[in-house]
Amino acid sequence: MWQLYQFPLCPFSRKVRLLLSEKGIGYELWRENPWEERDEFLARNPAGRTPVIENPERGITLVDSRAICEYFEETVDKAPMINGTAANRAEIRRLVALFDENFFGDVTGPLLHERMKKRIILRQPPDSRVLRESMKLADAHLDYIDYLIDHRPWLAGATMSLADLAAAAQLSVADYLGGIDWSGHEQARSWYSVFKSRPSFRPLLSERMDVIHPPSHYADVNA
Amino acid sequence: MWQLYQFPLCPFSRKVRLLLSEKGIGYELWRENPWEERDEFLARNPAGRTPVIENPERGITLVDSRAICEYFEETVDKAPMINGTAANRAEIRRLVALFDENFFGDVTGPLLHERMKKRIILRQPPDSRVLRESMKLADAHLDYIDYLIDHRPWLAGATMSLADLAAAAQLSVADYLGGIDWSGHEQARSWYSVFKSRPSFRPLLSERMDVIHPPSHYADVNA
Ligand SMILES: N[C@@H](CCC(=O)N[C@@H](CS)C(=O)NCC(=O)O)C(=O)O
Ligand SMILES: N[C@@H](CCC(=O)N[C@@H](CS)C(=O)NCC(=O)O)C(=O)O
Numbered sequence: 001m002w003q004l005y006q007f008p009l010c011p012f013s014r015k016v017r018l019l020l021s022e023k024g025i026g027y028e029l030w031r032e033n034p035w036e037e038r039d040e041f042l043a044r045n046p047a048g049r050t051p052v053i054e055n056p057e058r059g060i061t062l063v064d065s066r067a068i069c070e071y072f073e074e075t076v077d078k079a080p081m082i083n084g085t086a087a088n089r090a091e092i093r094r095l096v097a098l099f100d101e102n103f104f105g106d107v108t109g110p111l112l113h114e115r116m117k118k119r120i121i122l123r124q125p126p127d128s129r130v131l132r133e134s135m136k137l138a139d140a141h142l143d144y145i146d147y148l149i150d151h152r153p154w155l156a157g158a159t160m161s162l163a164d165l166a167a168a169a170q171l172s173v174a175d176y177l178g179g180i181d182w183s184g185h186e187q188a189r190s191w192y193s194v195f196k197s198r199p200s201f202r203p204l205l206s207e208r209m210d211v212i213h214p215p216s217h218y219a220d221v222n223a
Numbered sequence: 224m225w226q227l228y229q230f231p232l233c234p235f236s237r238k239v240r241l242l243l244s245e246k247g248i249g250y251e252l253w254r255e256n257p258w259e260e261r262d263e264f265l266a267r268n269p270a271g272r273t274p275v276i277e278n279p280e281r282g283i284t285l286v287d288s289r290a291i292c293e294y295f296e297e298t299v300d301k302a303p304m305i306n307g308t309a310a311n312r313a314e315i316r317r318l319v320a321l322f323d324e325n326f327f328g329d330v331t332g333p334l335l336h337e338r339m340k341k342r343i344i345l346r347q348p349p350d351s352r353v354l355r356e357s358m359k360l361a362d363a364h365l366d367y368i369d370y371l372i373d374h375r376p377w378l379a380g381a382t383m384s385l386a387d388l389a390a391a392a393q394l395s396v397a398d399y400l401g402g403i404d405w406s407g408h409e410q411a412r413s414w415y416s417v418f419k420s421r422p423s424f425r426p427l428l429s430e431r432m433d434v435i436h437p438p439s440h441y442a443d444v445n446a
Contacts, residue, residue: 067316094285
C-alpha cells in the first residue's frame with residue numbers, strides 16, 4: 001500500500017492526491033508537519049518537504065510532487081494526465097510549473113505563512129499588508145485562468161490534465177485560507193465548480209486543518 | 224532553428240543549454256533580461272521568466288526549463304538524460320527539483336540577487352550577511368553531493384542524467400559569483416571537474432556577464 005506523508009493544507013500533496021484518486025490508486029494518509037523537521041522524515045527526504053510517498057512492500061520512496069506525478073503517469077495507464085503530442089505535454093508541464101511555482105510563490109505560500117504558520121507555530125497575528133498583496137496577485141492569476149478557459153475547455157487543452165489538478169490544488173488551499181474572491185471570475189469559477197464535484201475532490205474538501213476554519217463557500221459544490 | 228531566450232547567469236537556461244548540446248541540437252542564443260519585463264517577452268511567457276525556447280518555423284514556444292528538458296527528452300533519442308526504470312526516472316527528477324528549487328533558493332538565487340541584481344540594476348552593495356548565509360548553505364549542498372558521489376558514479380545513479388546537468392548548471396553560476404568553496408569537497412570537486420571538461424560545458428564557461436567577473440579558478444578545467 002502506498003503511504004503519503006502530507007498535511008491537509010499542503011497544495012503539492014493535494015495535487016498528488018487528486019492524481020492518485022483519478023487513477024484509482026489506493027493510498028494511506030500519514031500526517032507530516034514538515035516544519036517539525038523530524039529525523040525520520042528527513043531520512044525519507046533530505047529536502048524536508050511534503051509530499052513524500054512510500055511503498056514499503058516494494059521498497060520505493062518518491063519525493064517531489066512533480067516527480068511523483070510523472071511516476072504514476074508512467075506506471076498506471078488509467079486516466080492519463082500528461083497526454084497528447086510532445087507539444088501538448090510541454091504545455092501541461094508549463095502550466096503545472098506556473099501553478100506550483102508562481103501561484104504558490106505569489107498566493108498560497110504567503111497565505112500559508114500568514115494564516116497557518118503564524119497561527120499554529122509562531123502564535124502571531126497575520127500581516128494584513130501581505131494578505132492584501134496575495135489577494136491582489138490571486139486576482140491576476142484568476143484573470144489568466146479566465147483567459148485560458150475562454151479559449152479551451154480545460155486549462156491545457158481539450159482534456160483534463162495535470163495542469164487542472166495543479167491549479168485546483170493551489171486554488172483549494174488559497175480558498176480554504178480565505179484568499180480567493182471569485183466575483184468577476186465566471187470562467188474560473190465554473191471551471192473550479194466542475195472540479196469541486198468530482199469524486200477525487202470530495203475527500204479534500206471535507207478535511208479540516210487543526211484550529212483553522214475555511215469560509216462557508218469553501219466546500220459548497222454550488223458556490 | 225531553435226531560439227533560446229536567456230541571460231548568461233540564468234542557471235535554468237544553462238541546464239537547457241547543457242541538454243541541447245549533449246543531444247546535439249543546434250540553437251541560437253537570444254539575450255533576455257527578465258527583470259526588464261519587455262512586453263514581447265511577456266507575450267512569450269506570461270510568467271516573465273527565462274528560459275523560453277522557440278522554433279518560429281514550427282510555431283512552437285516552450286516555457287519552463289523542466290518542461291523544455293522533458294520535451295527534448297521525448298523528441299530526441301540521442302543522449303537520454305531521464306533514463307532507466309520508472310523508479311530511476313523518479314530519482315533523477317527528485318534531484319533536478321532539489322537543485323532547481325532548494326539549491327537555487329538557498330544559494331544561486333540569493334547570490335544572483337546580491338552580486339548581479341544589486342550591481343547591475345539596483346546599484347547597491349551586496350549584503351555580506353546574506354552572502355555568508357548562502358555560502359554556508361552551499362557547503363551543506365556540497366556535503367550532499369559528496370555523499371551521493373561516494374555511493375554512485377553520477378548523481379542519480381550509474382549514468383549521467385539530467386540531475387547532473389541541473390546540479391552543474393546551478394553550481395557553475397554560484398561558482399561564477401564566488402559563492403563556492405570547494406575545499407574539503409573532493410568528491411563534488413572531482414565530479415564537477417569531469418563536467419567542466421565536457422564539450423557541452425565549454426561555451427558556458429567562456430561567457431561573461433556584463434561587468435561581473437568570475438574568480439580565477441572558474442573556467443580552469445584543472446582547478
Ligand atoms: N517542489 C516540491 C515543493 C514541496 C513544498 O514546498 N512543500 C512544502 C509544504 S506545502 C514544505 O514541505 N515546506 C517545508 C520546507 O520547505 O521546509 C513539490 O512539488 O513537492
Ligand atoms: N521554473 C522555472 C524557473 C525560471 C526562473 O526562475 N528564471 C529566473 C532567471 S534565473 C527568472 O526569470 N526570474 C525573473 C522572475 O522571476 O521574475 C524554470 O525552470 O524555467
